[in-house]
Amino acid sequence: MSYELTRDRVETYFDRTATRTWARLTSDAKVSRIRETVRRGRDAMRARLLDALPADLSGARVLDAGCGAGQATRALAERGAEVVAADLSPQLLSLAEARLPEALRRRVSFVAGDMTDPALGRFDHVLAMDSLIYYREDDIRAALDRLAGRCAGSCVFTVAPRTRLLMLMWHAGRLFPRSDRSPVMVPHAPDRLARVLSGTGRVRDLGRVASGFYISHALEVRR
Numbered sequence: 001m002s003y004e005l006t007r008d009r010v011e012t013y014f015d016r017t018a019t020r021t022w023a024r025l026t027s028d029a030k031v032s033r034i035r036e037t038v039r040r041g042r043d044a045m046r047a048r049l050l051d052a053l054p055a056d057l058s059g060a061r062v063l064d065a066g067c068g069a070g071q072a073t074r075a076l077a078e079r080g081a082e083v084v085a086a087d088l089s090p091q092l093l094s095l096a097e098a099r100l101p102e103a104l105r106r107r108v109s110f111v112a113g114d115m116t117d118p119a120l121g122r123f124d125h126v127l128a129m130d131s132l133i134y135y136r137e138d139d140i141r142a143a144l145d146r147l148a149g150r151c152a153g154s155c156v157f158t159v160a161p162r163t164r165l166l167m168l169m170w171h172a173g174r175l176f177p178r179s180d181r182s183p184v185m186v187p188h189a190p191d192r193l194a195r196v197l198s199g200t201g202r203v204r205d206l207g208r209v210a211s212g213f214y215i216s217h218a219l220e221v222r223r
Helices: 003-017 019-025 033-051 071-078 090-099 102-107 137-148 164-173 190-199
Strands: 061-065 082-087 108-112 125-128 154-161 202-211 214-222
Touching (some): 003 019, 003 090, 003 137, 019 033, 019 090, 033 071, 033 154, 033 202, 033 214, 061 071, 071 082, 071 102, 082 090, 090 108, 102 108, 125 137, 137 154, 137 190, 137 214, 154 190, 190 202, 190 214
Parallel strands (some): 061 082, 061 125, 125 154
Antiparallel strands (some): 202 214
16 A cells, blocks of 8 residues: 555544544543553653654754644653644544643644655754554655655654564455555564664664563654
8 A cells, every 4th residue: 555545544544533432542641451451652752763863852843743632742842842742633633633732832833744744944953753554665765765864863663563463454454445454554563664764864773662562662863
């Protein structure tokens, strides 16, 4: 499936199907035991990506690529960054904006659309947490070429690692009719992906977070 078709499926899923579930998952509301493991995993991965960026981002322009409900957006703004929070889902952007403290709002611009859009401008850093996990290798490379080419510092991002559980989920998802499928994560071997991305810039492995049903692997590209 092409980048554009996958992007459209992701937009439809998060903007029309999963908004309420995502709002609950990213809040303090009580969730199922399985979703609690996902919540803990996402919190740990977000902290890992943020740790790879400077603690003081005063004056830096940072893209939160696929910002979702805005948890990383808030953290970046709290560090002093001027944040462009981009997401395919206007519904999730509205949620992120509503949750952002008033004192931070002057530092954040919310933009609905493709995170790789050149119109977003240039950045000092890019953070893309779990927003590339639905794409194939060539699409990830192309997206990071576009992002890193407009980034003075580091692009930190996550992919779905090739594990037995994720491969089972991936193959099971392919059995459903296309009209019934939610976006399915595409598993990658991080070592292989790092080699593929070496033409984009220097690649650093930031490690993996595994928490119940949440499994994600972080990488950094810097030109």
